[in-house]
Each structure stands twice: as structure tokens, then as C-alpha cells.
Amino acid sequence: MSSIRVIELAKLLESEYSGDGNFLIQGMNSLQDAKECEISFIVSEKYKDLLEITKAEVILAPIVLKGVFTAKKTYIYCTNPNVVFSKIVKIFSPPSPEYTHGIHTSANVDKSAVIPSSCHIGPNVVIERDVNIGNNTRILAGTYIGEGTKIGDNCFVYPNCVIRERVQIGNNVIIHPGVCIGSDGFGYESTSSGIVKIPQVGSVRIDDDVEIGANSTIDRARFGTTWIKKGVKIDNLVQVALNVEVGENSMLIGQCGIAGSAKIGSGVIIAGQAGISHGLKVGNGALIAGQAGVTQDVPEGARWGGTPAMDVKAGMALICCPASLQKQKQKIIALEKAIKGLQEELDKLKK
Amino acid sequence: MSSIRVIELAKLLESEYSGDGNFLIQGMNSLQDAKECEISFIVSEKYKDLLEITKAEVILAPIVLKGVFTAKKTYIYCTNPNVVFSKIVKIFSPPSPEYTHGIHTSANVDKSAVIPSSCHIGPNVVIERDVNIGNNTRILAGTYIGEGTKIGDNCFVYPNCVIRERVQIGNNVIIHPGVCIGSDGFGYESTSSGIVKIPQVGSVRIDDDVEIGANSTIDRARFGTTWIKKGVKIDNLVQVALNVEVGENSMLIGQCGIAGSAKIGSGVIIAGQAGISHGLKVGNGALIAGQAGVTQDVPEGARWGGTPAMDVKAGMALICCPASLQKQKQKIIALEKAIKGLQEELDKLKK
Amino acid sequence: MSSIRVIELAKLLESEYSGDGNFLIQGMNSLQDAKECEISFIVSEKYKDLLEITKAEVILAPIVLKGVFTAKKTYIYCTNPNVVFSKIVKIFSPPSPEYTHGIHTSANVDKSAVIPSSCHIGPNVVIERDVNIGNNTRILAGTYIGEGTKIGDNCFVYPNCVIRERVQIGNNVIIHPGVCIGSDGFGYESTSSGIVKIPQVGSVRIDDDVEIGANSTIDRARFGTTWIKKGVKIDNLVQVALNVEVGENSMLIGQCGIAGSAKIGSGVIIAGQAGISHGLKVGNGALIAGQAGVTQDVPEGARWGGTPAMDVKAGMALICCPASLQKQKQKIIALEKAIKGLQEELDKLKK
Secondary structure, three states: OOOEEHHHHHHHOOOOEEOOOOOEEOEEOOOOOOOOOEEEEOOOHHHHHHHHHOOOOEEEEEHHHOOOOOOOOEEEEEOOHHHHHHHHHHHHOOOOOOOOOEEOOOOEEOOOOEOOOOOEEOOOOEEOOOOEEOOOOEEOOOOEEOOOOEEOOOOEEOOOOEEOOOOEEOOOOEEOOOOEEEEOOOOEEEEOOEEEEOOOOOEEEEOOOOEEOOOOEEEOOOOOEEEEOOOOEEOOOOEEOOOOEEOOOOEEOOOOEEOOOOEEOOOOEEOOOOEEOOOOEEOOOOEEOOOOEEOOOEOOOOEEEOOOOEEHHHHHHHHOHHHHHHHHHHHHHHHHHHHHHHHHHHHHHHO | OOOEEHHHHHHHOOOOEEOOOOOEEOEEOOOOOOOOOEEEEOOOHHHHHHHHHOOOOEEEEEHHHOOOOOOOOEEEEEOOHHHHHHHHHHHHOOOOOOOOOEEOOOOEEOOOOEOOOOOEEOOOOEEOOOOEEOOOOEEOOOOEEOOOOEEOOOOEEOOOOEEOOOOEEOOOOEEOOOOEEEEOOOOEEEEOOEEEEOOOOOEEEEOOOOEEOOOOEEEOOOOOEEEEOOOOEEOOOOEEOOOOEEOOOOEEOOOOEEOOOOEEOOOOEEOOOOEEOOOOEEOOOOEEOOOOEEOOOEOOOOEEEOOOOEEHHHHHHHHOHHHHHHHHHHHHHHHHHHHHHHHHHHHHHHO | OOOEEHHHHHHHOOOOEEOOOOOEEOEEOOOOOOOOOEEEEOOOHHHHHHHHHOOOOEEEEEHHHOOOOOOOOEEEEEOOHHHHHHHHHHHHOOOOOOOOOEEOOOOEEOOOOEOOOOOEEOOOOEEOOOOEEOOOOEEOOOOEEOOOOEEOOOOEEOOOOEEOOOOEEOOOOEEOOOOEEEEOOOOEEEEOOEEEEOOOOOEEEEOOOOEEOOOOEEEOOOOOEEEEOOOOEEOOOOEEOOOOEEOOOOEEOOOOEEOOOOEEOOOOEEOOOOEEOOOOEEOOOOEEOOOOEEOOOEOOOOEEEOOOOEEHHHHHHHHOHHHHHHHHHHHHHHHHHHHHHHHHHHHHHHO
């Protein structure tokens, strides 16, 4: 932990500020949780009310909103407070743990494996035959890397992961604890002599800049490749089944599941606990709501929710059913009254 | 395994009994599965019918229901059979495995770590710099404890867990196999130059008497703290995202997920596979049904279900929709008939 | 990787063929992904159109469909292409990694454990007291086997699994990475002095030919046994709670969850992300749709979906609600018009 004056921080960020330049910032926090001495940030006008209640004296704000906020604070202005705030983090946060170069004496590394001296191979790591690891990659304690697997440069594999044989991993990939990559796909054939396991001899390919959350699982293909493309971000406890493809920069959020052979486009967001059924295509830029159960192909850019998933507007109609039913019930009662009235008048006329 | 006579057991439990005091109990089981020689228990009158079919000769029953059960059995009476039964368990169950004090020779423990001699540190455990562990805590094989993490007294950490850096864990905490605590929150910022990872520099705090089920994941905060308060019980495969707070004695049941920054009150039950969306508040004592998808704040004491979740009664209206629609359809047909009849009468009159 | 001529492969499979017997097959793939030199397969007439677009020159086809396909290809005929294709896999796939017999020097094996010399016990495996392992069983790196657990012949336990004390596992069982078997059931009793943990002293029994997917969790029984019967296949991230029974050859697909004491029949399929509530019975041969939430007993052979789950046809009525409501709305508007018309006519008559 450290401290810095407003005027120094503004200089460091090449930003302008208004207010008390001598104020000593001693930490950072969200608007809700900040103490007076902590800097916080606001990204949009809609959180304006939080400025009235936050204890933070110094606020990082978007330059485009300069003059908009009336709360009496010291403001530092920048183009994207969310991104700049991540830089400030380095000033106030405890440093990340460092992992020394080299192979720990308790690691079991096959002599055929290629491991540059810039790598960290932690305690009890197991590296099988013909594994190839890039520069500056860190493999933490207890992780298992199967035969013939290749991992690129600058990757970070947390403890107790299992990456099975013949998996291809690109550069700058982050793999959180307990992740399993390359497990057998769930494939069986019902035959007259019972359920028979279908060999799962394909592989998994993970491209550059992918991040995979804790305890998620990515199955190998039956044959061919389960393919996670560049920049994909996967949250915790996500299931990606055999032969799936996930397009560039898509996000799979906590506990969602993608069934076998589904093809997810690029820039897609699949929210928490949603499921995509076998073999479906989800178009580029689609947004699948939390807990949605997708049972048919999703067009590009669509916003789908519900189970079975449909356009979120159509889904809302379903949710509105009880209210609509109630309205129609009232109308039917009115109609019944009107008809009764007409009948009475008719009867009078006939007399 | 052991055996005990009814009269001896009743004495041990300081309870009264009716029936055969000499009967030799040789085990314990549920009403459905018990053999004649096994003791079973009943907690409420509503399971009365099971007494007619159970083979168990000896039944532990609530003292308040003495005389209510007519099935010919030997009864031992106590205030809470469920709790007393747990005591009987110790008589008939195989003893739990014991873990010797001390640090296994294969463990990798940094010399700066503080570990009392009353602890068990199992094979291949990795303990990084500045870790602090309390008395009588057992850390089983293959578990990883990151730099600066603190674990209290009498904790039990099962094999192959990963607890990352700067996590704070209280006393009497039980952590089941494969749990990950302190993984990075799922936080990214879309910028003109692509998706940028937001540093996750906060921590996790787990208070006393918490239990966390197998393969569950608890993310660290972006900054500040993900906080699991005293007495919280978390089942298997549960996801708790960054900056979440869970109030005292709440229960998160199997495969449920809590999205980032949600605040769960105390005494809340979130049933299996339910999901709570980002930033929501769930009031004290609320009950969220299985698979519910909560998309707005939940009031204290509410019982919500469905997706999007609402009061369970309102949810039932939705389920009743098809039946209501059918009823209205019949009424509309009747109205159409009535109008046709009126028209015919009118036409006659006009003639 | 290898290559084989059509005539040689047909001979090997004892099958007939039509077309170019000399064609050199150099791999295998799905119809969509195959290159010209790769063999592919078709299992049913409904995929006929794929034959027009596939690049594969050689197609494995069902003998019963001989003559049905008009696409100009070389065909090899067999009774079940799916099963035969799995045999071809062995010709073209890289061989599976081999695991040498014996106990790795870094494994921690209690001297009371019984381990035949035909077993592979990998690096850092921990085997506690009185464990008994069958012939040809492979236990991979970092896996933990608790006191008194018994594992049969020809089993394969992948890295970093945790199998706790007194678990019984049959023959030919495959357990994927990160699986936890025998964790405590989620059982608590609310008492006047707070939430009390109920001892979980039962066990888990896994019968022959079971397969359990990566990071799945199977809790031990409170007392008695959580029982997974012969031939059951469990996918990744599945939760099986305390005292559950799963009947022969049933399938639990990715991320589904079975709550405590539920009894699943034989030949049941529970699809992805579905949940079965506490204590329910699911009849033999039932099919539970993805994301279904089962809240009552399911009859034999039923096909249920939705939350709360019901017969899939009844469920469809619910999905059709918005459309039906719209139709009824139109009818009510027509009725209102008709009544207005009648009233006007009546008014004229009265004048």
C-alpha cells in the first residue's frame, strides 16, 4: 500500500484535475465502499446520486462529463475512468505474487519436454512426454500437462489444473485453478450389446488471449478439434462440450453450458447458467440472457432469453400472460353483461 | 461398528423409552432402509405411515409426540430426534480418518509461514510466503495456499483445493475437495483496442463456521472484499462472483450462482441451480426456489421462484395460464353463440 | 497417423464396398470437416444432403441403405457405421498415452494399501490406509484416495481427483479429472443454538462400467450409501447429492443436479442443466429435458420438461400462451363490435 497526492497522480495520468491538488490519496475503492482518503471513479451520469453519498474525496471522472457533476469533490478527468482506474490499482494494491524462473525440484518433468529457462514450473507439476512450453509461461503447483501438449508464451496456468494430451494453447492465455482441458467428450452409442463408449480422439485448440475461469471444463473433440478462438473469456464452472467452436472475443459467463458441436459466433455473450443445445449456431454479436435454454439457431445480433429461448420481447409476452389473461377475463365479463342487457331489451320489445 | 441395548442407549441419551429395553441395536438407518436390528428416527407426524412399513424395531421419536404413534415398536423419546440421531452416529459409524500432527515431508512450505505444531499439513501441500495457519487446522494432500493467506483455528481443508493469495479465513471453516477461493473476478472493459482485463486486486474473507462444498468457486473482489459471513453453508459446484456478500447463516444450495456485487442477506436460502443477477440485494430470510432467476431486488422474507423470479404465488398464475386460456376459450365460444342467437331474434323482429 | 487403401479397409472390416478400391484413405473426419483423402460416415438417410457437399471421397454407410445414396462416392457398407467408425479411429488416431506399471517414486502410498504390480500409480498420488486397488487400474498424477476405499480392476482415474474414505468402486470405471467422490452431504439441522452440521457417515458405491465427467461431485450418504449403478454415464460438472440412487445405464448430462435421496430409475436420461428435487422418484426410461426442474415424481417412460417440469406436451401449451392470448384478443374485439351492432339495430327498432 502506498499514497499519492492528487497533483502527482494527475501528472502521472497526464490528466487535468479540479479541486484540492494537495489531497493525499491513500487507497482506492468503489463509490459505495470508499473511505474519505480513497479515490473512486464514476463512468456515467446515471451513477450521479452515488456522488452525493460517497465518502471519497477524490473522483476519477470522464472528461466528457466535466462540469456535469455538482457534488463538491476533487475531480481528476480522463477519457475512460474504468481503464485508468485499473492503472491506479498498481499504485495502491499489494504486488502480485512473483514466481521464480526455473523448474521446482519436486516437479516431474519428462526429459523430452521443451521448457525455456524463463518459465516457472511450480511444485508437484507433472509434465509428460513431448510437451512444449513457450517463454515466460508460469505453470503453478500441482498442475498436470499431458503428452504432446503445446502451451505458448506468457501464459499463466494456476494450481491444480489438468490439461490432457495433444492440446494446443496459444499465447497470453490465463487458466484459473481446477480447470480441465481435453477431457473425453460425452459420447456413447446404444448397441444391441449395451452402451458403448465412442473413442474421443480429437483435440482442443485454445487461441491467444483466452481466459478460462476456475473449475471450468473443456472437452476434446470426438475427432477434429474443440476450438476456443482468440480473446474468448470464459467464467467459472462453465462446460464446453466436444467439437464446440467459440468465436473471437465471445464471453461465456458463470455456469453456462455449450453442448456438443454447437458453433458460437464472435462477440457473443452467453450469460450465467444459460445452455446452448447440441449442434446449434449462435450468430455473431448475439446476446443470450441468463438461464436461457437455446433450442434453435440464434440469428446474428439477436437478444434471446427464456426456455426454450426466443426473442426477449416475445419472451416478455409470456411473462405478461397472467396480467393479459386477467384483462381478457374482465372484458369477457363485460361482454356477458352486455349480451344479457340486449337479451332483456329484445324480450321487452317482443312483448 | 458396534452394538448397544435399548436400555443402555436410553440411559446414555438421558431419555425415556417404551418397549423392549433388552433389544440389541446393531446399527442405524433411515426408516425406509433400516433392517430390524437398526435404530431409526421420526421427526414429525407426517412420516407416520413410514412407521408401518419400516423394518426397524427401535424408533427415536420426539417426546412431544409420545403416544401419537400406534405402530408396535420400541420407542426412545427425545426433544429433537434429528440432532440426537447425529450423536448415535458416533456409536455405530466407523471412526473418521485421523490426520497426524505435523508437516508431511513432501509438503512445500515456505519458511516464512506460521504453522503451529498442532496442525496437519498433508503430502504435496504447497504453502507460500507469509501464510498464517491457526491451531488444530488440517490441510490435506495437494492443496495450495497462496502468499499472505490466513486460515484460523480448527479448520479442515480437504485435498486438492486452491486458496489464492491474501484470503482471510476464520475458525472452524470446512472446505471440501477441489474448492477454489480467490480466483480473479470476471471483469473486462471493452475499449477501442479490444477487450481489456480489469485487474482483480481485492480479496476474499470467509468468517467462522462457514462450510464450502466440493468444486465450488469464490472469486476475489475487484478491490475490497468478497465476504462470506459467519455460519454460511455453501453446497457443491456453487459460483460466488466478485464483490459478493453473503449474510450470516445463509445457505447456497448445489449449483446456484451469485453474480458480481450481489448482496445476500442473513438467513437466506438460495436453492439449487438458482441464479442471482449482478448487483442485486436479497433481503434477510428470503427463500429463492430452485432454478429461479432473480433479476430484481428481493424483499425480506419473500418466497420467490421462476425466471424472471417473482413471488411464488404470481409464478403459479403463469403456470396456470394454459388452463385459464382454455376456460376463456369456452366462454368466448358461448358468447359468440349468444350473439348469433340475438341476431337471429332481431332479424325475425325486423321482418 | 497412417494410411490404408479402401480395399484393405473393407477387408479388415469384413465389409463390401463400391467404387475406387485403390483410393488411399489418409484420415477420418465428419462429413462437414473431412478433406478429400479422409473417410467419413453417414448413419441415416436424413443426412443425405451432406453427401453432396462433403469433400470426403470414401463414405462408410449402413448396409440397409445400399443403393439409396446417389452422390458419386466410394462407399464401404456395414451394419452400424457409428460403431465401425470407432474401430477405424484406431488406425488413424495418435495412440493414447501409455502409463507404465508400478508406483511412481513421488507417490505417497500407505504400506497397508493393496496395489497389484499391474497398476499405474502416478506422480504425487496419495493413497491412504487400507486402500485396495484391482488389477490394471491406473491412478494418474495428484489424485487422492482416502482410507479404506476399494477400486476394482481396469479402472482409469485421471489426475487431481479426490476419492474420500470408504468409497466402493467397481470394475472398468472411468473417472475424469477433478472429480470428487464421497464429499459430505449438505445436511444441517436448525436448532435453538444455531445451524448444526449433521454427521455424514455413509458412503458411495459406484458399480461396474460407470463413467464420471470432469469436475463432477458425488456426495456420500448421511448413512447408508449413495449408489451409482452399473453402466451409468455422468457428464462434466454434474452434482449428485447424498443418498441418491441412479439406476443402470442412466445418463446424467452436463451440469445437471440430483438433490438428496432422489431415486433415478434405469435407462433414464437427464439432460443438461436439469435438476431433480429432494427425494423424488424418476421412473425407468424417463427422459428429462434440458434445464427442466422436476418437482414431483416422474412416471416410467415419461418425457418431461420445463420448470416445474410436466409432460412436454402440456409444457408446449404454456409456451403457446402468448399466441393464444393474441387470438382470443382478436375474438373479443370482434364480439364487442357485434354487440355494438346489435345495440344499434335494437335502438333503431325501438324508435
